[in-house]
Amino acid sequence: MRDPRSELLRYLRDGREVIVWKLEGLSEYDARRPLTPTGTNLLGLVKHLATMEVGYFGEVFDRPFPQPMPWIEEDAEPNADMWATAEESRAEILDLHARAVAHADATIAALALDAPGRVPWWTTPDVTLHRILVHMIAETHRHAGHADIVRELADGAAGHREAVSNLPDVDPVAHRERVEQTALRFRQG
Template sequence: MTDLDAKATLHRYLREARDALLGKLDGLSEYDVRRPLVPTGTNLLGLVKHVTMVTGGYFGETFGRPFPGPLPAVGDDAEPNADMWATADESRDDLIDLWHRVWAHADATIDALPVDAPGSVRWWRGEPVTLHQILTHMLAELNRHAGHADIVRELIDGAAGWRRPGDNVRETGDGWTAHRERLESTARKFA
């Protein structure tokens, strides 16, 4: 596989993963996309905001191509975990618009640079990296958070699926209820 093929493959999977994460918001109310459903407060819009912020940094500043605009929740004065939730002043539409602009900037960086292009990650104490490393890192980061989003979405309304609810998994209902009860029964044997 050539470097160009490797870059194109990683970029394709990155696009698919970001589509999957954003798709978890489909059909949900403003309230539901903000709901913290686990003890750490993880919520769908917060996951989108977080990935937006890290994408802006990794494909911007790391390669000397800073995102041309403010990134909320980034900077030395940002409160802890500010990137993991949407404030009352941040609308869903505004954050999704920022998501699209940051990803367009990231795509431009990916398209402009060779896979072995050098960069430096300030928040990794200036560690030198390549575009290949950042593509791989961001693919892992994005898929990790898409998995979180899968679980949060299922907790909200029972919807499951790869990119959109129901696109590759049957909807919840009696079949899943029986399956879950079987798993619970098996687990109880080890309690």
């Protein structure tokens, strides 16, 4: 049996890999384009998660990240961490994410699971590394689910990751049509 830290880190890494993999093979436009009414886009999800890694595994444990992040300053526009500006390249966002992950992993390796931290923006700010690991696993996998949907909307690509699709071997068009026909039976008016 794995130790708890290794197990938690494995789940966090799985989610991180999915998020980055969802960008592979996409045009610059499709990586940036908002595909939901709220503007959700793949490159923005990567930028947001990099920001969360830095905040939760850096600031919370007094382990500052060396790069300023103007999109999270008090005077930044709302949702500035959820999309890449024209001046921010995909390569820069991916590099930021990789460095944020390395910074987070260094915190995870250096501290005990019961190490105390403080999340000033939470109503109960006193936390442990264990709690933050669980929180970031949930946060990362939540956004990996968003990335699944956004990628499918962008170009039809679906699946968990390159080597593991986790999708049944069915005709997706026929399956969708069957689901639609069933839903239509319940449409009002």
